[in-house]
Amino acid sequence: MSDVVRVRLDLAYDGREFSGWARQRDRRTVQEEIEDALRVVLRLPGTPELTVAGRTDAGVHARGQVAHVDLPVEVWAEHGEGLLRRLAGRLPMDVRVFGVSEAPAHFDARFSAIWRRYAYRVTDHPGGADPLQRGHVLWHNWPLDLDAMNEAARGLLGEHDFAAYCKKREGATTIRTLQRLEWVRRADGVLEATVKADAFCHNMVRSLVGAMLFVGDGHRPPEWPAKVLAAGVRDSAVHVVRPHGLTLEEVGYPAEEELAARNLASRNKRTLAPGGGAGGLGSGGLLDDFGCC
Incomplete structure (x- = not known):
């Protein structure tokens, strides 16, 4: 016992x-x-x-x-x-x-998680952010086109190497599966992005938001963020937006009977592939970070 x-x-x-x-x-x-x-x-x-x-x-x-x-x-x-x-x-x-x-048997807050969901909140009101929300909402001093931002977001979904949107760390892979990325404009005018993935690498969400804001205010076309992703290198035009607009909203876990298998799969994904190099898409490599963003 x-x-x-x-x-x-x-x-x-x-x-x-x-x-x-x-x-x-x-x-x-x-x-x-x-x-x-x-x-x-x-x-x-x-x-x-x-x-x-x-x-x-x-x-x-x-x-x-x-x-x-x-x-x-x-x-x-x-x-x-x-x-x-x-x-x-x-x-x-x-x-x-x-x-x-x-916790149930085999539960691990880190390795058992199958997804993390974040929200990023922005206001484009010309007067600025509501003073009562200023610590949680970014003020973007340009009008934002919601449809253009959602069009840009669709080009980023799926499993990719997000090196262009991550701060690289020694020996770590930047491959992630982006499961959901969409924007809505709330009744109070605040734009809210929902960002969900199996895991995130450093600065990933804030860099993605920075790219989509550049689309939303007309500085870049909707296809630009996907082109940056495909290039696989940091683009100086992609800004890491400030952290205060970002909130970790929810972490998802599998059914209790699936926890042991999930832990094993996650730990394997965080182990270097044979020969010490990171694997390709789906093969893992070393996934050293389980936060972000």
């Missing part, structure tokens, strides 16, 4: 005052805040380590983030029932844990 219990945490945070998810020396991070809170409320001798579905960058928000932590059986038995309320009393107001539950 295992002496630990894997606990799933569902959480949200306002990223404006954080230097991203992952712990960093002398910087405030989401991981550090939650791990330190767990250590205190559970009266642990050491700091527990969280595994997260998506390591968000500095300034990026989340309201559908998922993490897991392994706790001693006796600690979970003693504190599990009251953990949610105790975390609410300990954590700062810009990070909240909304769900605490014993």
